[in-house]
Amino acid sequence: MPYNNNKTLVRCIVLAIATCSMGTQWVSAQKKTSLKKVFAKDFGIGTAMNTAQIEERDAKANAVILQHFNMATPENIMKAEIIHPQWDVYNFDLADKMVAYGKKNKIKINGHTLIWHSQLPAFARNIRSVDSFRTFFTNHINTVAGRYKDQIFSWDVVNEALNEDGTMRRSVFLSRLGDNFVTEAFRLAAAAAPKTELYYNDYNNEQPAKRAGCIALIKKIQDAGVRIDGVGIQGHWHVGKVPFKDIEESIIQYAAMGLKVMFTELDIEVLPRSFQGADVNQRVASNPALNPYPNGLPDSVQQQLANDYEALFKLFLKHKDKITRVTFWGVNDGQSWLNDWPVRGRTNYPLLFDREFNPKPAYYKVIGTKNK
Numbered sequence: 240m241p242y243n244n245n246k247t248l249v250r251c252i253v254l255a256i257a258t259c260s261m262g263t264q265w266v267s268a269q270k271k272t273s274l275k276k277v278f279a280k281d282f283g284i285g286t287a288m289n290t291a292q293i294e295e296r297d298a299k300a301n302a303v304i305l306q307h308f309n310m311a312t313p314e315n316i317m318k319a320e321i322i323h324p325q326w327d328v329y330n331f332d333l334a335d336k337m338v339a340y341g342k343k344n345k346i347k348i349n350g351h352t353l354i355w356h357s358q359l360p361a362f363a364r365n366i367r368s369v370d371s372f373r374t375f376f377t378n379h380i381n382t383v384a385g386r387y388k389d390q391i392f393s394w395d396v397v398n399e400a401l402n403e404d405g406t407m408r409r410s411v412f413l414s415r416l417g418d419n420f421v422t423e424a425f426r427l428a429a430a431a432a433p434k435t436e437l438y439y440n441d442y443n444n445e446q447p448a449k450r451a452g453c454i455a456l457i458k459k460i461q462d463a464g465v466r467i468d469g470v471g472i473q474g475h476w477h478v479g480k481v482p483f484k485d486i487e488e489s490i491i492q493y494a495a496m497g498l499k500v501m502f503t504e505l506d507i508e509v510l511p512r513s514f515q516g517a518d519v520n521q522r523v524a525s526n527p528a529l530n531p532y533p534n535g536l537p538d539s540v541q542q543q544l545a546n547d548y549e550a551l552f553k554l555f556l557k558h559k560d561k562i563t564r565v566t567f568w569g570v571n572d573g574q575s576w577l578n579d580w581p582v583r584g585r586t587n588y589p590l591l592f593d594r595e596f597n598p599k600p601a602y603y604k605v606i607g608t609k610n611k
């Protein structure tokens with residue numbers, strides 16, 4: 240019996256030491272490096288923040304945000320359905336908190352997003368009269384951009400106005416207001432928030448056809464004498480298929496228009512998917528074959544993910560004179576929207592920090608790009 244007790248005791252001690260040293264490793268890895276410090280001279284490093292994070296209810300997430308990021312985008316709470324749920328009702332509570340959080344922690348806030356066909360409140364979708372729709376459009380931009388004019392660093396003024404072939408998406412904005420709505424949105428935003436940087440944001444706008452449409456759209460804004468400061472490439476890509484050549488070509492072409500270029504919603508997903516892009520309305524039925532790694536990512540995929548992130552950051556560094564910001568769409572894998580889109584309830588691994596907030600191999604490869 241005493242022998243067994245001793246054995247148990249020894250096991251406990253070994254376990255305690257191992258746990259403790261894992262904890263120390265975690266802390267020291269966390270203490271040692273910081274994305275925002277490592278890339279301080281190159282570009283801003285951002286994250287998307289969800290409601291719990293904005294309300295500082297998630298202590299571990301908060302520590303990672305403060306250590307690694309100097310820019311942040313609200314993942315949902317500045318979208319029209321939340322900030323402007325009814326004709327004359329605005330809900331500024333969480334947006335105010337986000338702005339205060341940024342101020343307190345020296346984190347620049349990117350407002351996301353003023354004009355977008357998705358996550359629109361039902362009342363707006365149902366406005367039939369063109370005059371009333373125009374009033375909604377004008378009031379929304381004036382009120383929201385105006386409220387934060389001295390507090391928000393930048394706005395995604397218009398999100399996702401284009402189809403894959405570069406033509407204008409047949410959204411409620413296009414059908415009510417015609418294809419000048421994008422220029423009009425920038426005109427209103429520039430007047431309401433003269434000191435805020437103004438961007439056009441989209442997914443797949445690094446792809447040649449959509450890029451050509453994006454360039455034409457931006458040219459139209461510029462030719463109208465309306466201010467646009469930059470273009471956001473969302474950057475929702477897939478492991479092993481990151482379109483490096485198209486990304487590089489896009490950085491060069493957008494910058495040649497006098498625009499700042501930024502990667503606004505970066506994640507690299509690892510699960511099977513039958514289409515490219517990030518249309519939030521596109522859904523696929525759940526099926527176990529589509530969720531192959533519920534208990535952990537195989538090493539080979541982990542390495543491929545790390546290599547893709549490394550190559551991407553090498554490219555970003557090569558063009559750091561043109562790139563102002565790289566924002567990840569979430570703090571860690573557990574938060575990622577890709578666990579529920581386009582298939583609900585999957586286990587995805589698209590970011591640099593795992594579900595326990597530990598830096599992944601991709602994190603170290605990204606940091607390592609500065610030492611080469």
Ligand code: XIL
Pocket residue numbers: 314315398473504517519576
């Ligand atoms: C996503 C959010 O991450 C989800 O929480 C929400 O359910 C849907 O929208 N492109 C965008 C982002 O511009 O606003 C989307 O965010 C992801 C795709």
